[in-house]
Amino acid sequence: MDTNYLLHMDNISKEYYGNKVLKNVSLAIKPGEIHALMGENGAGKSTLMNILFGMPVIHQTGGFEGTVKIDGQAVSIDAPHHAMNFGIGMVHQEFMLIPGFTVTENIKVGREITNPTFLSRVLGKNLETLDTEQMRKDAKKALSDIGLNIEEYVKVAGLPIGYMQFVEIAREIDKTGIKLLVFDEPTAVLTESEAERLLEIMKLISSKGIAIIFITHRLDEVMAVADSLTVLRDGEFVARKEVKDSNVVEIAELMIGRKVEKLVDGLEDEKREVDPKKIALSLRDFHVMMPGEMVRGIDLDVFEGEIFGIGGLAGQGKIGIPNGIMGLYETEGAVTFFQEMLELDKLGNALLHGIACVSEDRRGVGLLLEESIEENIAFSAMQVKENFLKKIGPLKLFDQKKARDHAKEMIRLLDIRCTGPKQPVGALSGGNQQKVCLARALTMSPKLLIVSEPTRGIDIGAKKLVLEYLMRLNREQGITIMMVSSELVELRSLCDRIAIVSDGKIVTILKPxxxxxxxxxxxxxSRKEGAKHA
Known part of the structure; x- marks a missing residue:
């Protein structure tokens, strides 16, 4: 069977510190085919590619289980340059170009062609001279092979983003013996016309017998260029399909998982209705300029007292919505909260109005990892509302006793597993860090709580606890909740309504x-006839 495939990764498993991120995953690529590797963030795509390229992070953490075969022969790839020796290249999402170099210099960097001189014969290879003419010819041929008509002598600095991407591709094509190219989200930063051009270049490359692994979330691109696809979910192999035998609906279902099991008990017997006349949050023609998560003009109403879900595939804009509301990125359009207009260009304005947010990036922007649990929980309320401060004349000092007592109460309420309120947050598990984020948001006593990817990276037991607590907050305290999640199972377990976002716009609003x-x-x-919009 392996002889039919250029690449066959079989039963690949990988653990990071006891956390199994890949479980018996297989990937098979035929010569000259475009194969889409698909799955949500955290599905295992990056880890699988790190194994293929022999990245140090794999071998510094105990290696992996399973076999990698190229042209039917088992191989050991323990460094990126070994992958290059086997004819494997990668076009990165983030450009690896040197702006001050010319197109030719970027294409040939690290593989320069030199001519010997009298001095080099005596004193060594370092004194050889560059064969600039041959390098320009090679660069021109690589550019021609992908149908790109730019001069090889121009500097990369100042080129359009799309052209930089094409120079990256030309550099890989120029490598001797290239058999397989990995394209990692190659259209994420391109305009629509540049993306169309790139897809044409991919087809041109595959027509020359070079196989392509195409990592993307954009199903229309998969249908346009891919021959076959593999879907991963939660580190496991889900399916390998021929694109001609599938469709966008089936692929989306494979990516998100069709099996819906209630993660939270006690909702089924509550057939409640919220009053659509009582609008808590209203967005009109709302745009958010968040790179990779652009929001492109949405209208949306969230009713007071409901749990409103926002779902969609990665990179489609769902994460941009809460970040825009909180003023973290430039926005356009109107946002009103209980009929009062928010000033989104003022960071913290949403907090002042009673909107608290648990960020999807708890380690990056959500937590002060070196600080204690009590300081993390008190931080926002102290900054915005001047809580946990005691005044001594003109001075305002941190009221540690008040913060500690409050932290102890939140630790009890949320079952935060820790040694006590003084423990640094960075020493906690992911699930307990997420609970600290939630405790900090709740300490603001919000009227609207936005939770973005509330259970990312935490185990099933911690997920259940977090989701059940959100439900209790909503039911017992009447807090309106907006929940953004990549996991439809969570949204359908908890939410009253769920908006699905694609390409920065709301496709439809569904019931769980x-x-x-x-x-x-x-x-x-895909928009359906008669779909309910906000």
């Missing part, structure tokens, strides 16, 4: 018990 096929269609970006 609507059919799986409707969710699949919406996740794929």
């Amino acid at each position: 018990d609507d059919k799986d096929a409707e969710f699949g269609l919406a996740m794929a970006g």
